[in-house]
Amino acid sequence: MREAPRTVKAARARRAMLAAVVLLTWTSPTAAAGPYPPGADRPPALALPTPIGDVGYTPGRGLRVGDTRLTLAGYGAVDLVHEEGGPTTLRVESLDLFVIWDPLARVHLFSEIDTIDQEDPHEERRNFLTDRLFGDFAGYDWLNLRVGKFLTPVGRWNQIHARPLVWTTSRPLATELPFDPYVTGAMLFGSRFPRTGTLTYSLYGQFTNNFDVEPPPQAQDRAVGARLEYASLGGWSVGGSYLAFTALPGEREAPERGAAAAGDQGGWRHLTGLDTLWQRGPFELMGEFAFQEPARGPGRQWGLYLQAVEEVVRRVYLIQRYEYYDHPAPEPVVNLGVLGLAYKPWPFVVLKGEYLFADRRAEESPPGVKSSFTILF
Amino acid sequence: MRRASILLCTAMALLMPAPAVPEERALAIVVHPARTAALGIEDVAHIFLRKRRFWDDGAPIVALNREPGTAARAAFSRRVLRADPAQLEEYWNHKYFDGVFPPTVLSSCIAVKRYVATDRNAIGYIDLSEVDDSVRVVLKLE
Numbered sequence: 001m002r003e004a005p006r007t008v009k010a011a012r013a014r015r016a017m018l019a020a021v022v023l024l025t026w027t028s029p030t031a032a033a034g035p036y037p038p039g040a041d042r043p044p045a046l047a048l049p050t051p052i053g054d055v056g057y058t059p060g061r062g063l064r065v066g067d068t069r070l071t072l073a074g075y076g077a078v079d080l081v082h083e084e085g086g087p088t089t090l091r092v093e094s095l096d097l098f099v100i101w102d103p104l105a106r107v108h109l110f111s112e113i114d115t116i117d118q119e120d121p122h123e124e125r126r127n128f129l130t131d132r133l134f135g136d137f138a139g140y141d142w143l144n145l146r147v148g149k150f151l152t153p154v155g156r157w158n159q160i161h162a163r164p165l166v167w168t169t170s171r172p173l174a175t176e177l178p179f180d181p182y183v184t185g186a187m188l189f190g191s192r193f194p195r196t197g198t199l200t201y202s203l204y205g206q207f208t209n210n211f212d213v214e215p216p217p218q219a220q221d222r223a224v225g226a227r228l229e230y231a232s233l234g235g236w237s238v239g240g241s242y243l244a245f246t247a248l249p250g251e252r253e254a255p256e257r258g259a260a261a262a263g264d265q266g267g268w269r270h271l272t273g274l275d276t277l278w279q280r281g282p283f284e285l286m287g288e289f290a291f292q293e294p295a296r297g298p299g300r301q302w303g304l305y306l307q308a309v310e311e312v313v314r315r316v317y318l319i320q321r322y323e324y325y326d327h328p329a330p331e332p333v334v335n336l337g338v339l340g341l342a343y344k345p346w347p348f349v350v351l352k353g354e355y356l357f358a359d360r361r362a363e364e365s366p367p368g369v370k371s372s373f374t375i376l377f
Numbered sequence: 378m379r380r381a382s383i384l385l386c387t388a389m390a391l392l393m394p395a396p397a398v399p400e401e402r403a404l405a406i407v408v409h410p411a412r413t414a415a416l417g418i419e420d421v422a423h424i425f426l427r428k429r430r431f432w433d434d435g436a437p438i439v440a441l442n443r444e445p446g447t448a449a450r451a452a453f454s455r456r457v458l459r460a461d462p463a464q465l466e467e468y469w470n471h472k473y474f475d476g477v478f479p480p481t482v483l484s485s486c487i488a489v490k491r492y493v494a495t496d497r498n499a500i501g502y503i504d505l506s507e508v509d510d511s512v513r514v515v516l517k518l519e
Contacts, residue, residue, distance in 0.1 A: 100476035
C-alpha cells in the first residue's frame, strides 16, 4: 500500500524531468549552434584513419571514435595491502569503463560501468555495476540540468574519488561514512563568474529508487541537497554542502554499518559539510568536515580530515593526512594518520605507497601498509 | 694571490655577457569579427578552462588551443591560466572524470586564425604579429 503513491509520484517526477529536458534544450538560444570539437591536451599515441574519421587513442584521454563524438575511456587500480595483524592481499580494486558521448553542443551523456566491485577482499565480487549514468542538458552557463545516477556533490573527495585522481589508496572516513556517494535523480547546476573566480551551485534530489544500488554505509532512499562552491583563479577554493536524506529500507536497522538510524524510524537525516583546497607551487592543502545527525533520536556522527601534499622531487609527492571520526554511539572516536608517497611517471599513471596508523582500529579503514598502481586510460 | 683571484673573478663576471632572458611572446586573443563582446583576462581563463562555455548570446564557445610544448601555449598558460603544465594536467584529469575534455588543439597560428575567421563562436590565441583584418583582437598580452 505504501508503494502505490510512491510509484505515481515517481512517474510524475519522471514526466516532469523529461519535460524540463525538452524545454531547456529547445528554449536555449541557438540550440543547434556549431560544433564543439573536443580536444586532447597531448598528442594521440595511436591514430587510425577510418571511414568515420580518425580513431585515435590518447593515454589518459581515451579512445576517440572518429567523428561520432563518442569516447571510450576509464581507469583501473591494483592494490597490494597488508593490514596490521591480518593477511597481505593483492587484488584488482577497480576497473571502470567510461562511455562519453556529446551528440550535440548542449547535450553530454556519460556512463561509468564498474566491471569489478569488491571493496573488501572478504566481500562477494559483483561485476558490471552502473556507478554513473547521466545526461547533461546545458541551457546557459548558469543553468544546466543533469538527470540520472551521478556522484553526490558533497565535499571534494567524493566528486573525484577515482583512484588515479586522489593521492592515497585509503579514503578518509568523513568522505565515505556519513552519506551515500551516489544520487539517482536530477540536479540543476551552473556557474557565475565574479571577476577572479567561479561561483558554482548545485541543487539536486533523489525522488526515484536508487539505480543499481550498492550497499554503502548510508544507502539512501530519498534525498534533497545543495552545494555552493567558490573557486579562485589564484588556486584556492571553498565549498559548503547540505544534504537531507532518508535511509533505504533494510539499511535503517544496521547501526554496525554506521547507519546511526536505530531509533529514528527511517526519518530524515541532515548532513552539513565544509571543504577547502589551496594550491600554490609544489604545495597542496585539502580538508573536509562533515556532520550528520538524524532529525530525532540518537545517532549523530561527524568527522574531518586535513591533507597536505608536497612535490619533494620532480613527480614524487609526499602526503600527510590527519583524520578524526566520531562514529555514532556506542562506537568509539577514532584518530587516524596517513604518511605516504606517490610517484607520477606520467600524468595518467600514479604509484602510491602509504602507512596508515590509528589510535584504535576502524573496520572501514584498518591500519597497515597500502600500496597501489593506478592508471587512467 | 687571494686578492688577485678575487679581482680576476670580478673582471670575468663583468666581462661575461648577461644570460639571455627568454623573450616573452606577445600574444593576441582573437575572435570572429562579428563578436563584439569585451573580454578580460579572467574571462579568457574561464573559457579555456571550460568553466565558461557559452557566449552572452547563448552560442557555445569553441576554444582553440595550441599544441603542448609550443612557446605560445606555454606563455598563454602561464599568463592567462596562471598554471604550469603539471597543474593543468591534474585539472584536466579531474574534468576527464566527468567526461569533459580540454579545448581542441590546432597546430599553428595560421590554423587558429583561419578557424576563428570562419567560425563566429571560436576564440583562440595567436602571435600578435600574425593579426590581420580577418579576426578581431579582444585582448593583447604584450
